Amino acid sequence: MLGAIIGDIVGSYYEVLEMEALKDHQKQKRSYEERIKILDSKTPLFLEKSSYTDDTVLTCAIANSLLQNEDYEKNLRYFGLKEINKGLDKYGRYPFGAGFIKWVKDEKIGDSYGNGGAMRISPVAYFAQDLEDVLLETEKATKPSHNTEEAIKGAQAVSTAIYLALNHHGKEEIEKTISELFAYDLFFDLSDLQHNYKFTARTCNSVPQAIYCFLISNSFEDALRKSISIGGDSDTIAAIACAISEAYYGIPENLKSQAYTYLPKEYRQIVKNFYEELTLIKALNEVNINDKSFLKYMRQNCKKYNLPKETGLWGCFINKDQNDIITGVRIIVPNIINTDTLLINIHEYTHAYEIYKRIGEKDNLNQEQEETKARQNEALYLKKIINQN
Ligand SMILES: [Mg+2]
Known part of the structure; x- marks a missing residue:
C-alpha cells in the first residue's frame, strides 16, 4: 500500500511534465531529459512540488473499506467527493480525471477502461485468503467505477503479482503466471519504452509496462526510478510498479518517512491502521x-x-x-x-x-x-x- 503511495507522490511531478509535453511539443525534450535524470541515484525523489494524487486517495479508500469491512463503492465515492471538495491540487489540477468526477457525482455509470482500477488495488492482496479470493475481491473493488473487462483484468494482474510476491514467489514465476492468466506480453525493452512509450490512461497499455519495470528492477528504489523513466502516466505507472515492489523487496525506511510528510493526517492514519492490522494478522497466524x-x-x-x-x-x-x-x-x-x-x-x-x-x-x-x-x-x-x- 505505501509502495503505491510513494510511486504516486514521486511520479506526480513527472506526470505533469508529460502532460505538458502532450499539449506542447517543445516541452517533450525537457520531459524526456528530466525523467532520464531520475535514473541517477543522486537525483532526489521527493521534490517540493511532489504531492499525493488520486492514486493515493483511492488506495486509501480501498484500504479503509477492508479495515472497516465496508462497501468499496461507498468508500470510493466518499473519499473521491471529499478530495474534489478540497479544490485544485498543488499543480493547479483537478484531483481526478473527468470520467471519475462524473462517476463520483453520479452523472455517469462506472464503465471506465482506464488504469484507475489497477492503481488503487494493492491493499486487497494483503487481506486475501488465496488466489481465487484475490481475483474475486479485486473484481468487487474495481467494478463500481471500472466495470470493463480491460480494467478488471488489469487490476487483477496487479493484485495477483502482489499476492505472489507476498507469498515469496520469484520473478520468473510471477512473470509466467501473469502472462498466462491475463495474456499480457511482458516483454519490453527499457530504452525503447523510454524513447517511444506514449502517455495513455488505458489499462492494457499501462499495467504490463509497470509490471515490466518491477520485473527488471533490482530494488524498490530501482523500480521506482525505472518506472518513472519510461514516462507516460508516471504517478500511476510508478504506483503500480512500486506496489508490487513493496511486496517483493519491502520499502527502505527513509522513503517511508519522507512519504508520510506528504500525506494529510487522515491518510496517514489509514496507512498506520493498515499496517497495524497486518501485524496483528501475522501474529494471530503464529x-x-x-x-x-x-x-x-x-x-x-x-x-x-x-x-x-x-x-x-x-x-x-x-x-x-x-x-x-x-x-x-x-x-x-x-x-x-x-x-x-x-x-x-x-x-x-x-x-x-x-x-x-x-x-x-x-x-x-x-x-x-x-x-x-x-x-x-x-x-x-x-x-x-x-x-x-
Ligand atoms: Mg494520479
Whole structure:
C-alpha cells in the first residue's frame, strides 16, 4: 500500500511534465531529459512540488473499506467527493480525471477502461485468503467505477503479482503466471519504452509496462526510478510498479518517512491502521488463528484505543439473547505499538475466537479454560518470536 503511495507522490511531478509535453511539443525534450535524470541515484525523489494524487486517495479508500469491512463503492465515492471538495491540487489540477468526477457525482455509470482500477488495488492482496479470493475481491473493488473487462483484468494482474510476491514467489514465476492468466506480453525493452512509450490512461497499455519495470528492477528504489523513466502516466505507472515492489523487496525506511510528510493526517492514519492490522494478522497466524471470516468479522467488532496498558480497559464481551444463546462478540484492545500491546491483542482475540465459533449456541464456556487458552497463546507467540530471532 505505501509502495503505491510513494510511486504516486514521486511520479506526480513527472506526470505533469508529460502532460505538458502532450499539449506542447517543445516541452517533450525537457520531459524526456528530466525523467532520464531520475535514473541517477543522486537525483532526489521527493521534490517540493511532489504531492499525493488520486492514486493515493483511492488506495486509501480501498484500504479503509477492508479495515472497516465496508462497501468499496461507498468508500470510493466518499473519499473521491471529499478530495474534489478540497479544490485544485498543488499543480493547479483537478484531483481526478473527468470520467471519475462524473462517476463520483453520479452523472455517469462506472464503465471506465482506464488504469484507475489497477492503481488503487494493492491493499486487497494483503487481506486475501488465496488466489481465487484475490481475483474475486479485486473484481468487487474495481467494478463500481471500472466495470470493463480491460480494467478488471488489469487490476487483477496487479493484485495477483502482489499476492505472489507476498507469498515469496520469484520473478520468473510471477512473470509466467501473469502472462498466462491475463495474456499480457511482458516483454519490453527499457530504452525503447523510454524513447517511444506514449502517455495513455488505458489499462492494457499501462499495467504490463509497470509490471515490466518491477520485473527488471533490482530494488524498490530501482523500480521506482525505472518506472518513472519510461514516462507516460508516471504517478500511476510508478504506483503500480512500486506496489508490487513493496511486496517483493519491502520499502527502505527513509522513503517511508519522507512519504508520510506528504500525506494529510487522515491518510496517514489509514496507512498506520493498515499496517497495524497486518501485524496483528501475522501474529494471530503464529498462534494458529487464521480464519479469514473471523478476522473480517472482528474488524467491525473491535474497538482500539491508544491508552496505556495499566488502564485495564481491555476485554472481551459476549452478546447473548434472552435464552442465553450467543449472538456475537466484541473486544476492546490497545493499538499495537509494542510487544506488550500485541500480547493483549492476542489474548483478547483468542477469547473472541472461541466465542465466535459458538455463535448460535448456548453459552457454556468454561471461563477458566478459556483464560488458560488465552495465556497459552501469549506464551506460544513469545516462544515463536524468540525462536525466530
Ligand atoms: Mg494520479
